[in-house]
Amino acid sequence: MEDIILSYYSVNPGAWISIGIVFLSVFISWALNFSAPKVRVFGTLLASFGCFVIATWFFIFVMNSGLLENPKPNQTPLDSAKPTLLWIQSITAFLTGVFLLLIANYQRKSNEILDLSAKNEKYRYGRVSRLLHWTIAILFISLIPMGIFSSMIPEETSYRNAYYVVHKTIGVTVFLLVIVRLIWNKISKRPALDNTLTPTEKKLAHRAHNILYFMLLVIPITGFMMTSYHGYGTFFFFWELPPLWEQSNVYQIWGGFHKYLLPYIVYIILGAHVLGALKHQFIDKHDSAFKRMVS
Numbered sequence: 001m002e003d004i005i006l007s008y009y010s011v012n013p014g015a016w017i018s019i020g021i022v023f024l025s026v027f028i029s030w031a032l033n034f035s036a037p038k039v040r041v042f043g044t045l046l047a048s049f050g051c052f053v054i055a056t057w058f059f060i061f062v063m064n065s066g067l068l069e070n071p072k073p074n075q076t077p078l079d080s081a082k083p084t085l086l087w088i089q090s091i092t093a094f095l096t097g098v099f100l101l102l103i104a105n106y107q108r109k110s111n112e113i114l115d116l117s118a119k120n121e122k123y124r125y126g127r128v129s130r131l132l133h134w135t136i137a138i139l140f141i142s143l144i145p146m147g148i149f150s151s152m153i154p155e156e157t158s159y160r161n162a163y164y165v166v167h168k169t170i171g172v173t174v175f176l177l178v179i180v181r182l183i184w185n186k187i188s189k190r191p192a193l194d195n196t197l198t199p200t201e202k203k204l205a206h207r208a209h210n211i212l213y214f215m216l217l218v219i220p221i222t223g224f225m226m227t228s229y230h231g232y233g234t235f236f237f238f239w240e241l242p243p244l245w246e247q248s249n250v251y252q253i254w255g256g257f258h259k260y261l262l263p264y265i266v267y268i269i270l271g272a273h274v275l276g277a278l279k280h281q282f283i284d285k286h287d288s289a290f291k292r293m294v295s
């Protein structure tokens with residue numbers, strides 16, 4: 001297809017910012033499961049720093065941009081919830097940053113060397129699965145406020161394009177990493193769920209994991225379809241893939257999934273996933289459970 005030309009841009013701030021975000025996410029995920037305990041503490045501190053960066057971005061940049069009060073005109077009544085969503089997400093990022101500082105302080109006392117193989121073991125995840133889980137998790141979580149804010153920026157704003165380049169690049173990266181993760185799950189069998197879970201908890205955890213895998217595939221696909229049918233290109237670092245089809249109003253249907261239905265399902269399932277993991281660790285006091293994915 002002649003239309004599918006990958007064009008190269010030598011100056012593209014969005015591509016450089018994307019490289020920075022992907023590099024930092026991989027680095028944090030690698031450090032979180034490093035064998036030496038001091039490096040793991042450093043990984044937790046970096047993860048906390050990442051949360052503070054998101055909170056600072058909102059409280060300093062977004063709040064002073066004037067776009068919370070004067071965003072791009074709403075397309076549906078649901079759009080009026082965006083400032084509130086950004087507030088909730090930024091306060092959560094700030095509190096998570098504080099929480100991770102406390103965890104780093106606790107981790108300082110450990111001198112346990114983490115002896116872990118690349119492949120999954122019977123009762124815990126190996127290095128590759130952990131690296132993929134945390135890199136995807138960090139990128140996925142950062143895409144949500146980034147996507148919401150991007151969609152509020154009026155057309156004529158100078159930095160609008162950079163936000164779209166970063167959002168689309170990271171979105172495509174998540175999609176590719178999920179494919180690698182699914183292939184890896186075939187090569188190295190996933191460990192069975194933790195034995196300390198009740199049968200109901202097992203069923204819920206299993207369902208939540210499957211729905212999350214589904215979301216990780218379907219959200220970037222709907223984003224790509226919405227973009228392409230709307231007549232825009234998809235960015236991947238320095239490259240741009242032009243729209244694959246004639247512009248058509250079908251983009252509104254894909255947009256309905258990408259912008260409204262799927263994010264709200266994700267809030268519920270991801271909330272249950274994270275709160276379930278925290279309950280297991282701090283309320284049920286099953287210390288081994290969290291350590292299956294991070295030590």
Ligand code: HEM
Binds near residue numbers: 136193194209216273
């Ligand atoms: C940042 C907060 C997160 C925490 C604390 C967390 C924690 C965990 C833990 C402890 C497990 C292992 C469960 C087990 O014992 O079997 C796990 C698995 C999983 N998580 Fe997360 N997670 C987080 C974010 C995410 C995100 C953002 C996604 C995807 C959108 C995600 C998707 C998954 C999936 C699909 C599994 C199942 C892994 C497999 O068996 O292949 N998680 N998570």
Ligand code: HEM
Binds near residue numbers: 082143171216
């Ligand atoms: C896991 C990957 C992704 C996640 C979690 C994600 C999430 C989001 C979210 C939450 C929004 C805000 C929706 C709103 O409130 O209006 C958004 C907007 C957007 N997303 Fe994504 N997205 C992902 C991947 C992609 C990809 C791969 C593309 C395109 C190739 C894309 C294109 C867009 C566009 C163009 C918007 C803004 C739409 C507008 O201006 O109204 N997204 N995304």
